[in-house]
Amino acid sequence: MNFLASPPLVVAYALAGSLHTDLLSDPLAKDADGNDVYLRDLWPTEEEIREVVEANVRAEMFSDGYSNVFDGDQNWQGMHVPEGDAYAWSTDSTYIRKPPYFNGMTAEPTPVRDISGARVLALLGDSVTTDHISPAGTISPKSPAGQYLQAQGVAVKDFNSYGSRRGNHEVMIRGTFANVRLRNLLAPGTEGGVTRHLPDGEQMSIFDAAMRYQAEGTPLVVIAGAEYGSGSSRDWAAKGTTLLGVRAVIAVSYERIHRSNLVGMGVLPLQFVEGTTAESLGLTGEEVFTITGLADGDTLPERVTVTADDLEFDAIVRVDTPAEEAYFRHGGILPYVLRQLL
Incomplete structure (x- = not known):
């Protein structure tokens, strides 16, 4: 012990x-x-x-x-250290890659827009934890992350774990929503990171579907039940969600920290009005979603209107503090901080 x-x-x-x-x-x-x-x-x-x-x-x-504590041994002294004020990102590394959080960022935040023509990436039940969402554990050779690493010339024996490769977003987004115990009701009878691409209905990995939607210019939403994001606070549960192209999550209720983390990564957390759920509304996940009421306001509204094909319902905006609203308007806490520095 x-x-x-x-x-x-x-x-x-x-x-x-x-x-x-x-x-x-x-x-x-x-x-x-x-x-x-x-x-x-x-x-x-x-x-x-x-x-x-x-x-x-x-x-x-x-x-x-401690007289030579900063000298290091021969291995340390023999390392090549690039010169310059900026970090020299390596395009060959499978462990640390330049993250895309600031790609296309402008000096001023773009106005908050409504979400139109969105598809459902995952339709989930109650008690989906951050362990279901965040990449964790060993990397399967058959998974999208495993296939990516093999394409980079990494042998299966050298895969290591998601935790060791958390500095490589290409690996981590492929492991988001890929837990073997995740059950996506949009792909009934399956277990793991599986979904259906709509409207054709082709079944594929959540990552592959998300990339196809991104190529088509289609925004994504996730629909969930109660206690969404419960468990330990895992930053990649929110990072992976936004990098997959998810613009909003609609859930019955949230774990406090994960809800805040979603806002910090620019994902809009919405909550079903009390007494309603995806099931009670008859949502199948095959609908086309539009979320209106976000644009053209000085502040975010308390509620927005969600349209799913012919169904219309209200949802509560769970951006709970002025600081969170500032993060969301900037597209997340990282662009917000960088703009403050600029």
Whole structure:
């Protein structure tokens, strides 16, 4: 069993042989005469500690030990370091690639627009966690991420994990919504990152569908149930969502941090009005969605109108604070911060 403790306590528990030992009242062991030995018998006094420190600790131990801390070993000294004020992105690296968050960014934010002609990338149920959304774990050779790495000349044995390649957005977006336990109701009977491209209905990976939609200029939405984004806060759950081309998520309810992260990446979180769900409204995910009420306002509205083919319903805008609204208007927190610096 692992635990965090001071080094003397680690030794004391080792002597006792059990973490269930109460070090304040239970003996650690017996001495040669069979007498109980307690932690208090072994624990040094402040005076004893002071004597040892004064007799053994010298300032030069630290000054000598840290005198060459920035020199590094031969491997470090032999590294080629590019010159210049900007990071030299490598086009060959499969671990760190220049992210696309600032591509096409203008000095001033573009006005917030309504969303028109959107398709559903995923129709999800309740309790979809960030583990379902965010890339995690090993990379399957048959997955879009695995196929990408093999196309880059990476052997399967060298795939490593999504976590180790989190600096490569090409890998990470291919792993978004790719959890093997994800169930997309738009592709019934499947499990994993599978969807249908509409209107032709061809079944394919969520990544491949998203790229086809992007090529067609089609914005995307995700529809979900209650507690969307619950679990640990994973930044790639929001990053991957926006890079796939998702403009809005419509859910019954959100986990607080993931909702905020979506706003921070420029994705609009919308919430069904209380008492309504995708199921109660009869949504199949095959509809064409239009979201109106966002454009031409000095502030974001409290509600917007969502049209799905012939169905029309209201949705609550879950951009909850003025700071979040500023991030959203800038297309996310990263363009917002860069514009503040400019």
